[in-house]
Amino acid sequence: MCTAKERSALEVTRCGWVNEDPLYIAYHDEEWGKPLYEDRKLFELLMLEGMQAGLSWYTILKKRDRFRIAFDGFDPGIIVQYDEVKLEELMNDSGIIRNRLKIDSIVRNAGVYLQICRDEGSFADYLWSFVGGEPRINHWEKRAEVPATTPWSDAMSKALKKKGMKFVGSTICYAFMQSSGMVNDHTLNCFCRNSGLDPLR
DSSP states (O other), X not given: OOOHHHXXXXXXXXXXXXXXXXXXXXXXXXXXXXXXXXXHHHXXXXXXXXXXXXXXXXXXXXXXXXXHHHTGGGOHHHHTTOOHHHHHHHHTOTTSOOOHHHHHHHHHHHHHHHHHHHHHSOHHHHHHGGGTTSOEEOOXXXXXXXXXXXXXXXXXHHHHHHHTOSSOOHHHHHHHHHHTTSEEOOOTTOTTTTGGGSOBO
16 A cells, blocks of 8 residues: 555545645545444544534544544543543643533533443444445545435434434534445545445454
8 A cells, every 4th residue: 555645646536625735635545434343433533523513624633633632542431531620621722622512522422422332232333223234335426416414314313312412413424424434425536436445443
């Protein structure tokens, strides 16, 4: 596999949302749309997608490493125990998005995550059930055709909200489905179109 820098120098076609930042190129080429099945990684991704609300994923991606440090590696067992001192510490951390509602939602969602794992046995299995357990392969020719929501994301959003999660609207859930590989939305002209099915475990 060539490096992101080497790939960026090649005349390859990528999805239209990718900019020229090597960080974004690497994310598109190596992560976005590849099936992800690990519970904790899916929790992290869903929480970051929630943080994205009203912003851009590029903004979140540039802060992702700091988010991981600030939120203890997105370990739900630790996050669920955050107290007011920790929450104030997060609100004073300029390296993350300092939105109290979003921060509080991650703490609440950590508790819901733990309950889902107890009830369903696996957070991954539960989330993947909304697409029938395997990636849905779409066939978009251009970026403008890609929807913001689908019946799958509507169903996931409704179910997660019913369980008590916050910042899991249908648009957020569909972006999560795209990034976690539950759907393959690489456009037909993207060089990652077929390679995007290799799972990240």
